[in-house]
Amino acid sequence: MNEWQKKSPLEWETYLNKLVKVAVIEKHECEGWVLTVDPVSASIVLATFPENESVSISVVLGHAVEEVEILKEGDDEMEQRLSCIFAPEESKAYSP
Amino acid sequence: RGRGFESRRRHPARGEAEAQRARARLRRRFLRALAAARGRPARFWLRAGVRVDATFGAADREAAALLVEALRTPLGLQEAALLRGPDVLCFRFPLP
Numbered sequence: 001m002n003e004w005q006k007k008s009p010l011e012w013e014t015y016l017n018k019l020v021k022v023a024v025i026e027k028h029e030c031e032g033w034v035l036t037v038d039p040v041s042a043s044i045v046l047a048t049f050p051e052n053e054s055v056s057i058s059v060v061l062g063h064a065v066e067e068v069e070i071l072k073e074g075d076d077e078m079e080q081r082l083s084c085i086f087a088p089e090e091s092k093a094y095s096p
Numbered sequence: 097r098g099r100g101f102e103s104r105r106r107h108p109a110r111g112e113a114e115a116q117r118a119r120a121r122l123r124r125r126f127l128r129a130l131a132a133a134r135g136r137p138a139r140f141w142l143r144a145g146v147r148v149d150a151t152f153g154a155a156d157r158e159a160a161a162l163l164v165e166a167l168r169t170p171l172g173l174q175e176a177a178l179l180r181g182p183d184v185l186c187f188r189f190p191l192p
Contacts, residue, residue: 009118024185028141036125039118041159041181045129055191057129061159064185085191086128 004065005042012037017074017082020046022060023067030058033074033082044068047085055085130155138189140164140179150177152189162187 015034022030022044032046035057042062050056074082133152140148140162153163153176160181167174 009115009122012122013118024141026143026145026185028185030186035129036122038126038159039122040126040157043126043159045126056188057133057191058186058188059129059133060186061181061184063182086125086132 002063002065004068005062007042009039012039012042015044015068015070017079018070019072019074020044021069021071022046022065023069024060025064025066028064030060031071032056032058033078035082035085038062047082057085132191133189136189136191138164138187140187141185142179142183143185150179152187155181 015037017034019033020031024030030046032048035045035047037044042065044060044062044065046058046060048056048058134154136152138150138152140150142148148167148169150164150167153165155162158181162179162181162184163176164179165176167177
């Protein structure tokens with residue numbers, strides 16, 4: 001188990017809504033805004049905005065994470081934008 | 097599995113409740129991300145520099161295996177296949 005997988009849910013939560021650079025094994029690298037970290041597999045879900053309207057989601061599997069570096073804190077606007085990415089499904093699923 | 101599930105030593109009850117809430121929030125977002133990925137064209141980066149394209153299907157509980165459809169391989173198109181989680185470094189898919 002790597003250092004990243006050993007972190008606690010409260011530690012993973014501190015990465016939410018931040019722009020990070022993930023060093024992945026075999027010299028890969030992934031950059032994006034942290035949407036979540038799966039507490040079971042330690043996989044990181046990142047969002048990038050290649051064009052203004054579209055969103056690209058990357059999932060780095062927990063076992064492949066070497067290091068996560070925080071590049072930038074997210075402001076309120078970014079936090080709102082990120083929370084909306086999966087929101088339509090949410091409201092559909094839970095509306096009475 | 098004990099991953100991320102250790103109790104907090106200083107304030108066991110309070111710490112554990114907070115950790116449990118964090119774990120639930122993170123996991124819920126992760127499951128939404130997987131639900132959003134379903135049926136979308138995705139690119140997978142595997143070990144040893146292998147990169148394949150397929151339609152994302154599902155992941156098991158610990159992301160130990162990923163079910164994909166229409167996997168394009170040098171030998172042709174595989175209608176359905178399981179990618180071993182430990183072989184996958186990351187995958188990416190676009191959201192409209």
